[in-house]
Amino acid sequence: MLDLRAPLRRGFDRVERGLDLLFGPDWNPLSNLGPLGWFLFWIVAVTGIYLFIFFDTGVVQAYASVEWLTNDHWFHAGLARSFHRYASDLMVLVMLVHLVREFVKDRYRGRRWFSWVTGVPVLWFVYLSGITGYWLVWDELAQYIALTSTELLDALPIFAEPIARNFLSPEKLSSRFFTLMVFLHIAIPLLLLLMMWIHIQRISQARTKPARGLAVLTLAGLTGASFLMPATSQGPADLATVPATLGIDWFLLSLFPVIEVTPPGVIWTGVLVFTLLLIGLPWLPARREIAAAEVFLDHCNGCARCVADCPYSAITLMPRSDGAPFAQEVEVNPARCVACGICMGSCPSSTPFRRSDNLVTGIDLPDFSLADLRAQAIAAAKTLSGPGRVLTLACSHGAGGRAEEGRLLLPCVAMAPPSLLDFIISRGLADGVCVTGCAERECWNRLGGDWMRQRIARTRDPFLRDRVPRERLLVLWTGPSEGRRLKRETADFAKRIAAMPPYEKVRQLDEGEASTDKSRSDRQEVAR
Numbered sequence: 001m002l003d004l005r006a007p008l009r010r011g012f013d014r015v016e017r018g019l020d021l022l023f024g025p026d027w028n029p030l031s032n033l034g035p036l037g038w039f040l041f042w043i044v045a046v047t048g049i050y051l052f053i054f055f056d057t058g059v060v061q062a063y064a065s066v067e068w069l070t071n072d073h074w075f076h077a078g079l080a081r082s083f084h085r086y087a088s089d090l091m092v093l094v095m096l097v098h099l100v101r102e103f104v105k106d107r108y109r110g111r112r113w114f115s116w117v118t119g120v121p122v123l124w125f126v127y128l129s130g131i132t133g134y135w136l137v138w139d140e141l142a143q144y145i146a147l148t149s150t151e152l153l154d155a156l157p158i159f160a161e162p163i164a165r166n167f168l169s170p171e172k173l174s175s176r177f178f179t180l181m182v183f184l185h186i187a188i189p190l191l192l193l194l195m196m197w198i199h200i201q202r203i204s205q206a207r208t209k210p211a212r213g214l215a216v217l218t219l220a221g222l223t224g225a226s227f228l229m230p231a232t233s234q235g236p237a238d239l240a241t242v243p244a245t246l247g248i249d250w251f252l253l254s255l256f257p258v259i260e261v262t263p264p265g266v267i268w269t270g271v272l273v274f275t276l277l278l279i280g281l282p283w284l285p286a287r288r289e290i291a292a293a294e295v296f297l298d299h300c301n302g303c304a305r306c307v308a309d310c311p312y313s314a315i316t317l318m319p320r321s322d323g324a325p326f327a328q329e330v331e332v333n334p335a336r337c338v339a340c341g342i343c344m345g346s347c348p349s350s351t352p353f354r355r356s357d358n359l360v361t362g363i364d365l366p367d368f369s370l371a372d373l374r375a376q377a378i379a380a381a382k383t384l385s386g387p388g389r390v391l392t393l394a395c396s397h398g399a400g401g402r403a404e405e406g407r408l409l410l411p412c413v414a415m416a417p418p419s420l421l422d423f424i425i426s427r428g429l430a431d432g433v434c435v436t437g438c439a440e441r442e443c444w445n446r447l448g449g450d451w452m453r454q455r456i457a458r459t460r461d462p463f464l465r466d467r468v469p470r471e472r473l474l475v476l477w478t479g480p481s482e483g484r485r486l487k488r489e490t491a492d493f494a495k496r497i498a499a500m501p502p503y504e505k506v507r508q509l510d511e512g513e514a515s516t517d518k519s520r521s522d523r524q525e526v527a528r
């Protein structure tokens with residue numbers, strides 16, 4: 001399964017990197033699909049509320065009121081109608097690409113199952129909202145949808161009387177039934193909103209707003225489409241006749257031509273099997289995850305940095321329980337922890353400079369501890385030779401995801417505490433360090449790339465110390481399709497390093513050789 005997805009993953013990545021060139025990483029639509037979905041939802045909600053001011057909910061008056069707002073009031077209500085339609089269409093597209101992208105990138109299995117499973121009802125609610133919306137126009141298309149969907153519903157043993165009967169003749173269609181459809185077109189989007197909110201509950205700092213520039217571009221696109229192809233109705237519904245030719249909205253209604261020619265039993269079985277398959281996908285096969293992070297209270301001062309940095313809301317702040325002179329401690333929820341190691345990289349106790357053989361930190365991964373990380377860095381450094389020795393710390397989901405000599409594979413680059421970079425350079429393990437994570441705005445663990453960038457720029461704790469020579473550091477954000485770029489840029493970096501004068505090892509602070517003010521503050525930083 002993973003092998004089958006690898007070419008797809010690279011294909012996606014290629015398109016995304018192309019869009020990076022066009023839009024820049026921040027405005028890249030493919031890395032903003034979730035936020036775009038939210039943005040489109042609000043556009044649909046606001047324009048929908050506006051349309052309701054002009055809409056008449058009676059079965060006879062509905063068509064006339066839609067015609068009136070479309071033609072007589074095209075410059076505001078008609079425009080709102082076009083926005084409502086095209087934003088709904090775009091929401092379907094955005095949602096489907098988002099679904100495929102999360103699948104291809106394998107970000108839905110193991111302890112990350114929650115967003116996927118809660119996305120399944122979101123998918124159906126989006127379609128149902130669109131279908132009930134088209135119904136309200138009460139034109140020929142609405143008539144076709146009404147008849148096809150009620151016939152499908154009648155195949156289920158739910159209603160005592162077949163509801164398709166309502167559409168046999170004009171006299172049979174009551175305004176009450178029509179009002180029920182209006183109610184559904186309000187209730188289903190509200191349920192959708194609730195599900196969208198649940199969908200992001202197990203991730204922290206979920207992005208629900210696209211970058212401003214992308215939002216403006218989206219609005220401009222919708223405005224352009226609304227002026228060029230204003231949304232219109234088809235002929236008025238007439239239950240005495242069968243509409244001959246219909247224009248279909250292929251985003252929201254593409255299933256209808258299939259429903260028309262397929263027995264209802266087959267459709268319902270298909271819907272059920274597809275939904276169950278989609279829900280079960282995170283366990284087909286289940287991801288083998290390494291053990292969840294573990295807290296060591298003896299090394300935790302309750303600073304809450306790990307709580308702020310965990311991308312999966314897996315760490316909670318609790319009142320101190322061990323009598324230590326701190327107000328708080330932290331607890332990890334193993335059901336949510338994906339073992340990305342980001343918390344380990346953010347803990348002030350995570351410093352490889354500590355002398356203890358038994359290197360323990362405040363929060364550690366049992367299967368890939370800070371001690372393992374230090375030992376692996378030392379071992380990987382020993383494989384390097386010649387001038388310009390570069391040790392690479394690579395995220396296993398980016399371009400550097402394959403094991404190589406002189407490369408340390410991490411579940412996320414932000415697992416490495418900044419003091420590890422200092423340790424490698426100041427202890428002379430290598431002449432330079434390359435840190436390579438997923439492409440910008442594409443962190444497989446959502447926030448790791450941002451945290452690492454900010455730690456290096458000294459805007460987020462724990463800071464990379466000033467004494468680390470930045471010219472000996474290469475930070476590269478590369479997607480899985482950018483293996484060649486990574487190779488080229490690391491080779492150039494190694495050449496630059498080789499041309500530099502040998503780095504004078506920073507004197508060992510813990511041996512008490514340094515005595516300037518600068519090193520005193522450095523020492524405090526190490527001790528923190």
Ligand code: HEM
Pocket residue numbers: 033034035036037038091095098099102107108112115116117118119120122123126196199200203205206207208446
């Ligand atoms: C219009 C509908 C949808 C909206 C607005 C939406 C929105 C979002 C948002 C805002 C995020 C968080 C992005 C971030 O900050 O990292 C997200 C993540 C995700 N969504 Fe959706 N989503 C929608 C539909 C779906 C569907 C249909 C599925 C799949 C069945 C799905 C699966 C996922 C997954 C797997 C994640 C990643 C969670 C993680 O990183 O662990 N979403 N979505």
Ligand code: SF4
Pocket residue numbers: 292293309310311312313314315332336337338339340341342343344
């Ligand atoms: S390893 Fe740490 S940061 Fe990552 S999910 Fe687990 S608790 Fe959160």
Ligand code: SF4
Pocket residue numbers: 295299300301302303304305306307329330346347348349362363
């Ligand atoms: S970052 Fe470390 S010291 Fe701070 S609360 Fe988390 S485990 Fe404790």
